[in-house]
Amino acid sequence: MSDAEQTREKILAVAADEIHLHGFQATGLSTIINRCGISKGALYYHFTNKLELGYAVFEEKYIPIFLDTWQPALSHDDPIEGLCDFFMSMCDAMVCSEAVCGCPLNNLCEEMANVDEGFRLRILTMQEKLNELMVESFGRVKNDLRDNITFTQVAYFIVATFYGATTLCKGSRNKSLFQQVMLELCVYIRALRK
Template sequence: MRDAEQTRQNILTVAADEIHQHGFKATSLSVILNRCEISKGALYHHFSSKIELGYAVFEEIYTPMFLNVWHTPLDVDDPIEGLCDFLTAMTEDMSCSEVVCGCPLNNLCEEMANVDEGFRLRILSMQEQLNQLITDAFERVSDDLRTDLAGSQVGYFIVATLNGATSLSKSSRNKVLFQQVIAELCLYIRALKK
């Protein structure tokens, strides 16, 4: 990887961490510059503005990371159990900082969707991609599922419940509450089977 590519990737990685820790608006370009040990000119060589940097973090770091995490549980023979295993493992593996900081993608969605049209459109695209992953997985095993299901609505409901649980755990700083909501979500998901 060339130095310019490494510098750009380092900026994205640091910015993603800063946005996760502090939110987009409170993220300081000065802190990013200091952590990356680069000049302002080097930053602006790669990104013309803070908002462009935010878009790049969303598109190149958060969205692929988020969608890739969902592929594994949905690509198994039984995506219902795969999804429940995935969600249950999430409750067990969640660190204290994740309880306090929340999901980086969910945080950015909550903060920026109503503030910036560029973020809103990127968030919508990512949500549609995730919903399609869930819908496709359920269609693959549709013979095992109830016939009255609307796959797209089910996918959005699952993600909305997870996002709500994440927000609850963040605001309450209560991992147990997150675990309880996810346990209920898994009951719902398993009830999708015939």
């Protein structure tokens, strides 16, 4: 990797961290420049403005992590149990900073979807991609599931409940509340079976 590529990666990593901690709008380019130990010119060589940097963080840092996080559950031979295992592992793995700061991607979605059309469209594309992955995984086991299920609606409900629980956890700073919602979500998901 060239020096320029390394600098770009460092900028993205620091920006992703700052956006997670403080939100996109409150994150200053000067903070990113200082943390990276680079000049303004180096930052502007890679990103013409803060919005372009924000889009790159969303597309190159947050979305791959987001989809990679869900993929093992959805690739599982039994996506119902795969999802429940995933949700329970999230309960176990959640650290205090996540309970306080929330999910980086969810935070950015909540902050920017109504502020910037570019973010809104990127968020929509990401949500549609996750929905497609969930529908495909349910389709693989459709013979084991109830006949009256609309997979697209179920997938959106599961994701909305999961991210709603992360927001609830962040607002209350109560990890056990997240765990309770995840347990109830697993009851719902398992009830999709015949």
